Amino acid sequence: xxxxxxxxxxxxxxxxxxxxxxxxxxxxxxxxxxxxxxxxxxxxxxxxxxxxxxxxxxxxxxxxxxxxxxxxxxxxxxxxxxxxxxxxxxxxxxxxxxxxxxxxxxxxxxxxxxxxxxxxxxxxxxxxxxxxxxxxxxxxxxxxxxxxxxxxxxxxxxxxxxxxxxxxxxxxxxxxxxxxxxxxxxxxxxxxxxxxxxxxxxxxxxxxxxxxxxxxxxxxxxxxxxxxxxxxxxxxxxxxxxxxxxxxxxxxxxxxxxxxxxxxxxxxxxxxxxxxxxxxxxxxxxxxxxxxxxxxxxxxxxxxxxxxxxxxxxxxxxxxxxxxxxxxxxxxxxxxxxxxxxxxxxxxxxxxxxxxxxxxxxxxxxxxxxxxxxxxxxxxxxxxxxxxxxxxxxxxxxxxxxxxxxxxxxxxxxxxxxxxxxxxxxx
Amino acid sequence: xxxxxxxxxxxxxxxxxxxxxxxxxxxxxxxxxxxxxxxxxxxxxxxxxxxxxxxxxxxxxxxxxxxxxxxxxxxxxxxxxxxxxxxxxxxxxxxxxxxxxxxxxxxxxxxxxxxxxxxxxxxxxxxxxxxxxxxxxxxxxxxxxxxxxxxxxxxxxxxxxxxxxxxxxxxxxxxxxxxxxxxxxxxxxxxxxxxxxxxxxxxxxxxxxxxxxxxxxxxxxxxxxxxxxxxxxxxxxxxxxxxxxxxxxxxxxxxxxxxxxxxxxxxxxxxxxxxxxxxxxxxxxxxxxxxxxxxxxxxxxxxxxx
Numbered sequence: 246x247x248x249x250x251x252x253x254x255x256x257x258x259x260x261x262x263x264x265x266x267x268x269x270x271x272x273x274x275x276x277x278x279x280x281x282x283x284x285x286x287x288x289x290x291x292x293x294x295x296x297x298x299x300x301x302x303x304x305x306x307x308x309x310x311x312x313x314x315x316x317x318x319x320x321x322x323x324x325x326x327x328x329x330x331x332x333x334x335x336x337x338x339x340x341x342x343x344x345x346x347x348x349x350x351x352x353x354x355x356x357x358x359x360x361x362x363x364x365x366x367x368x369x370x371x372x373x374x375x376x377x378x379x380x381x382x383x384x385x386x387x388x389x390x391x392x393x394x395x396x397x398x399x400x401x402x403x404x405x406x407x408x409x410x411x412x413x414x415x416x417x418x419x420x421x422x423x424x425x426x427x428x429x430x431x432x433x434x435x436x437x438x439x440x441x442x443x444x445x446x447x448x449x450x451x452x453x454x455x456x457x458x459x460x461x462x463x464x465x466x467x468x469x470x471x472x473x474x475x476x477x478x479x480x481x482x483x484x485x486x487x488x489x490x491x492x493x494x495x496x497x498x499x500x501x502x503x504x505x506x507x508x509x510x511x512x513x514x515x516x517x518x519x520x521x522x523x524x525x526x527x528x529x530x531x532x533x534x535x536x537x538x539x540x541x542x543x544x545x546x547x548x549x550x551x552x553x554x555x556x557x558x559x560x561x562x563x564x565x566x567x568x569x570x571x572x573x574x575x576x577x578x579x580x581x582x583x584x585x586x587x588x589x590x591x592x593x594x595x596x597x598x599x600x601x602x603x604x605x606x607x608x609x610x611x612x613x614x615x616x617x618x619x620x621x622x623x624x625x626x627x628x629x630x631x632x633x634x635x636x637x638x639x640x641x642x643x644x645x646x647x648x649x650x651x652x653x654x655x656x657x658x659x660x661x662x663x664x665x666x667x668x669x670x671x672x
Numbered sequence: 673x674x675x676x677x678x679x680x681x682x683x684x685x686x687x688x689x690x691x692x693x694x695x696x697x698x699x700x701x702x703x704x705x706x707x708x709x710x711x712x713x714x715x716x717x718x719x720x721x722x723x724x725x726x727x728x729x730x731x732x733x734x735x736x737x738x739x740x741x742x743x744x745x746x747x748x749x750x751x752x753x754x755x756x757x758x759x760x761x762x763x764x765x766x767x768x769x770x771x772x773x774x775x776x777x778x779x780x781x782x783x784x785x786x787x788x789x790x791x792x793x794x795x796x797x798x799x800x801x802x803x804x805x806x807x808x809x810x811x812x813x814x815x816x817x818x819x820x821x822x823x824x825x826x827x828x829x830x831x832x833x834x835x836x837x838x839x840x841x842x843x844x845x846x847x848x849x850x851x852x853x854x855x856x857x858x859x860x861x862x863x864x865x866x867x868x869x870x871x872x873x874x875x876x877x878x879x880x881x882x883x884x885x886x887x888x889x890x891x892x893x894x895x896x897x898x899x900x901x902x903x904x905x906x907x908x909x910x911x912x913x914x915x916x917x918x919x920x921x922x923x924x925x926x927x928x929x930x931x932x933x934x935x936x937x938x939x940x941x942x943x944x945x946x947x948x949x950x951x952x953x954x955x956x957x958x959x960x961x962x963x964x965x966x967x968x969x970x971x972x973x974x975x976x977x978x
Contacts, residue, residue, distance in 0.1 A: 326726035494813070497807075500814065645939075653921070656831075656920050
């Protein structure tokens with residue numbers, strides 16, 4: 246569950262052919278200059294512009310290459326593994342960062358972060374800390390998952406934004422009898438949006454400790470009543486609640502957002518980046534006044550803190566241990582002097598993205614996305630816990646099985662118990 | 673579509689057959705082949721005996737990977753079956769359509785040239801673009817099923833595990849039929865027209881001429897095209913990956929896709945290499961067998977006067 250359109254390009258596919266060529270083209274240790282790989286779409290072009298400004302104002306140069314999300318994830322691993330990593334390595338932290346640190350592929354940044362540590366929200370900052378050392382620093386906006394809604398649909402069927410899970414059940418019941426309108430849009434074909442449901446349901450039911458045990462590798466941690474509850478609820482929603490054919494809806498094409506905009510679904514649980522997507526791709530809906538957003542509802546007798554949120558705390562920069570010393574120095578300069586400079590922060594705010602900084606509150610006022618930014622800022626500021634997306638949080642060896650199993654749950658050919666048993670076997 | 677397997681057999685056949693020009697002239701090709709096909713192949717073979725998750729350094733585990741993939745991983749056999757269905761289905765769909773289209777395009781009438789250009793277009797599109805276009809076309813809410821007023825039309829083309837294999841065979845066929853039609857068109861154009869004239873004088877009708885002259889004369893084109901189709905679909909990857917990623921229920925996770933997901937999704941290069949070696953072995957066997965059966969090693973010209 247990462248940000249932005251997951252257009253599965255064949256660029257990634259080409260890497261399959263390189264399975265054959267991998268050994269033939271052994272690593273060359275990276276060039277002299279510093280470089281960075283970033284993603285395409287969403288707020289990434291702004292990051293590229295900011296890096297360009299750094300290049301213009303410094304003698305040093307960081308060359309940038311942008312690639313698509315899935316392609317990036319697969320190529321960065323090969324690049325890091327072969328010692329050809331870019332100087333600045335972008336990650337979502339979690340299991341991947343842990344592995345980089347274990348393999349000594351990234352360097353500690355404690356002495357090179359300037360004032361960043363004081364400026365960044367503690368809950369976000371902690372993601373980049375491994376064994377009391379900083380190995381990664383946030384570099385873009387925080388991406389909480391929120392519940393978007395279409396007010397027109399709610400009005401038409403006499404519904405209100407749910408505050409508790411029984412509200413949700415009522416809404417599902419009401420809309421069950423309505424033809425061509427369902428409660429929740431879900432891009433099940435992309436699988437990762439379903440993780441958002443699992444994460445919130447697990448957290449509301451059992452609190453953040455449940456998944457923390459999984460990440461810590463505790464024996465049998467998956468077989469937990471809260472995770473089972475979340476999986477069962479997901480399958481129930483699959484029968485009644487999600488749009489028909491949700492397994493054919495694709496997030497890469499923003500079909501899930503379109504279903505909400507078209508009034509085919511009342512709600513959509515998605516990352517904060519969808520706010521920008523809807524404004525760009527469905528401006529009529531965005532400007533109609535019917536487009537709204539709310540926190541995930543509370544589970545009445547759940548043990549979780551209702552202020553907890555899930556999503557991506559941010560994307561993070563690490564510095565490659567395989568890069569030359571000059572290149573590393575350029576990267577350090579960039580991190581300590583340039584990252585989250587005033588102009589970059591303003592650009593982010595104007596684009597509707599919220600940097601994870603504690604000094605932006607005053608600057609939100611007057612931006613175009615003021616309402617949404619205020620909402621997101623409160624959500625993040627008041628959150629007791631920020632759960633990193635599960636697919637990023639787990640050990641890299643578990644990522645693929647996790648996604649395969651979530652797919653099986655969505656498609657109904659695995660029971661919740663089989664899911665947790667299989668995941669436990671991989672702990 | 674030209675993979676190591678078909679070029680391997682091609683290179684070998686070329687090396688053995690002639691006494692004509694000196695071996696030196698083949699040297700660039702041989703060097704290329706050695707560097708880009710043999711070296712990686714040996715690499716893959718070596719990795720298949722190692723445990724390697726890309727990030728850490730590989731460790732030697734002997735036959736463990738082979739043992740796991742063959743006897744401890746039921747999905748290997750399912751993927752093999754799926755690959756068989758895909759290869760056979762693709763062939764049964766592509767071969768007749770490409771043959772008929774090629775014969776049709778070889779005609780001389782002017783409008784055919786225009787149609788030939790249209791048929792040829794899919795070959796020029798990038799497979800990612802084709803994939804995304806078909807993804808939109810097959811979307812349940814915004815695709816053809818929603819646009820057309822037929823209730824019997826399924827709307828879950830890509831999410832129905834019973835259907836998705838046929839959808840893939842169709843889409844991949846749509847992309848590659850033009851290429852094979854082009855081969856057949858060229859083949860038909862080389863058949864001497866006096867054969868047809870003689871047959872017409874003898875009273876042979878259109879259908880009789882097709883089966884008695886066109887088909888037999890196209891023998892070698894059919895062999896070439898069949899080899900490319902079979903080995904090509906055996907190693908086919910991109911459209912299926914873009915459109916489905918192997919889902920739903922792994923119904924189209926054929927071997928090449930399984931190799932990729934195992935290697936770069938699950939970061940298990942050892943297992944992926946075992947699958948890659950399978951693929952190479954199957955591909956080589958298949959093209960060698962095709963060569964053997966068709967007798968194309970003794971291939972000679974049968975054109976009048978040649």
